[in-house]
Amino acid sequence: MPRNEDRDLRLSWSKRLSLRQRILAVNIFAIVILAGSLFYLDGFRGRLTQARVKQSQSEAVMIAHVLAAVQPEARQPILVRLGQDSGTRLRTYRRDGAKQGDSWAGARPTYELRDPAAEPWHRGIARALDNAFDAIVGAPRRPLFSAPAADTLAAWPEAQSALAGGAPVTEIRRAPEGTPYISAAAPIEGVGNGVLLLTVNARDIRRVVRAERLSLGVILAGTILLSVLLSRFLARTIANPLRRLALAAHRVRLGRAREVHVPVLPARRDEIGLLARALHDMTQSLRQRIDSTEAFAADVTHELKNPLASLRSAVDTLERIEDPALRRQLLDVVREDVARLDRLVVDIAETSRLDAELSRARFEPVDLGTLIESMLPMWESRSQGAVQIAFARPRTGTAVVPGDESRLARLIDNLVDNAISFSPPGGVVDIRASEAGDEVLLSIEDEGPGVAPEARTAIFNRFHSLRPEEDFGRHSGLGLAIAKAIVEGHDGRIEVEDRHDGRSGARFVVRFSGAAA
Numbered sequence: 001m002p003r004n005e006d007r008d009l010r011l012s013w014s015k016r017l018s019l020r021q022r023i024l025a026v027n028i029f030a031i032v033i034l035a036g037s038l039f040y041l042d043g044f045r046g047r048l049t050q051a052r053v054k055q056s057q058s059e060a061v062m063i064a065h066v067l068a069a070v071q072p073e074a075r076q077p078i079l080v081r082l083g084q085d086s087g088t089r090l091r092t093y094r095r096d097g098a099k100q101g102d103s104w105a106g107a108r109p110t111y112e113l114r115d116p117a118a119e120p121w122h123r124g125i126a127r128a129l130d131n132a133f134d135a136i137v138g139a140p141r142r143p144l145f146s147a148p149a150a151d152t153l154a155a156w157p158e159a160q161s162a163l164a165g166g167a168p169v170t171e172i173r174r175a176p177e178g179t180p181y182i183s184a185a186a187p188i189e190g191v192g193n194g195v196l197l198l199t200v201n202a203r204d205i206r207r208v209v210r211a212e213r214l215s216l217g218v219i220l221a222g223t224i225l226l227s228v229l230l231s232r233f234l235a236r237t238i239a240n241p242l243r244r245l246a247l248a249a250h251r252v253r254l255g256r257a258r259e260v261h262v263p264v265l266p267a268r269r270d271e272i273g274l275l276a277r278a279l280h281d282m283t284q285s286l287r288q289r290i291d292s293t294e295a296f297a298a299d300v301t302h303e304l305k306n307p308l309a310s311l312r313s314a315v316d317t318l319e320r321i322e323d324p325a326l327r328r329q330l331l332d333v334v335r336e337d338v339a340r341l342d343r344l345v346v347d348i349a350e351t352s353r354l355d356a357e358l359s360r361a362r363f364e365p366v367d368l369g370t371l372i373e374s375m376l377p378m379w380e381s382r383s384q385g386a387v388q389i390a391f392a393r394p395r396t397g398t399a400v401v402p403g404d405e406s407r408l409a410r411l412i413d414n415l416v417d418n419a420i421s422f423s424p425p426g427g428v429v430d431i432r433a434s435e436a437g438d439e440v441l442l443s444i445e446d447e448g449p450g451v452a453p454e455a456r457t458a459i460f461n462r463f464h465s466l467r468p469e470e471d472f473g474r475h476s477g478l479g480l481a482i483a484k485a486i487v488e489g490h491d492g493r494i495e496v497e498d499r500h501d502g503r504s505g506a507r508f509v510v511r512f513s514g515a516a517a
Helices: 004-009 020-068 072-086 121-137 157-165 203-253 271-318 324-360 368-383 405-422 479-489
Strands: 089-094 099-102 169-174 180-188 194-201 364-367 388-391 400-403 428-436 439-445 492-498 506-513
Touching: 020 072, 020 121, 020 169, 020 180, 020 194, 020 203, 072 089, 072 099, 072 194, 121 203, 157 169, 157 180, 157 194, 203 271, 271 324, 364 368, 364 405, 368 388, 368 405, 368 428, 400 405, 405 428, 405 439, 405 479, 405 506, 479 492
Parallel strands: 388 428
Antiparallel strands: 089 099, 089 194, 169 180, 180 194, 364 400, 428 439, 439 506, 492 506
């Protein structure tokens, strides 16, 4: 029965709460878009400027070639005509520095250098926006252009460089109102050689950039408005239930899972409803998992203390022992303890991640007969002839189970390793896999002391062992616990019983259901 306090978690348009973090994220996203558009505009302007510079250079070179084919006294009409057609100002200078021709001489100017102080106020605002834009993107500030008092070759460094180097030279300056002022100089070869200087006030570049900025501004304004409206919608529809769920999760984090009531929200069929139900189910099993983890951590701490204490004692004693024989014995102890710790850490890590890995594993048909046969050489090498391994391979396809092959291999290896460790010298470990009705049986028998009936459940607990003097370098006490977890992860059962032939020893039986065909 839902509590009364859960009624306000239904979908509503309440204005009491706002989703501050989500609104902030949306606003930051809009600001990021704005910043990106500013840098795009700067790159766009740079490409426009470079294109105009290349165009001016090409025009200067072509006009210089034309002038080279004309006598110096016949160049003035050509300069006027070409200057009017291209919207530029063309000037020629002799090598002695004197100006020889000017396209503005006797013709109307093709561009105008405006005084910012004489322009209307709205242009001043536009220039302020331009300057702010340049400051944000870190655009380089070009040198300010001012008309030379004496219009000679000495007033134009780019013209001097072009004349001296025999190659075109360009320069970008800043007109008084801030627009690009481009100049391109090209040497004139032939009779009466000198240099051509082409200049233009590229005010159209700023007009294009401002138009693009206005378009982006309209788009960004619409985006910000839409973001605000969407943020308000998100705040009204999900803020309240998420806040309640977050408070419940916070209480769970504080270790109060048994006391926490997580709203189920049965009326909601969206993602928040799914989240609420998932959190509710999670809290039901979380405490059990926490208790299990705490118990496991305590067991791990206890089991690590013994090898660490032995290792510390051996290391401390090494400093005071001079006898080589005793030092070798202590080093053997250190090696054994390191092996104990290594095996223990490996098995602890395996146990910790086993459940999660099995839950994600994709089961496929595994032939236990083929799997066991492939592992026989490893066991024979491990036993070093002290124990015999007997295995009668079943008919192909009769002992097939759905599962994870690597985990099934670990299961069988742990059981065989346990059987080998308890078998006396010359003993036999018998492995069998067979089909029995709708089950597949895996059995492993040894000739050891067997397992007492009262201990047949406890041996599958973590860190439990029946060995009087446990060799942790090979056995950590986790092997059978890992085997049981693998079996349960494959929906199977594992049991230990006496041998059927009445001889001494233990018989481990694993039953898998739902065998694959």
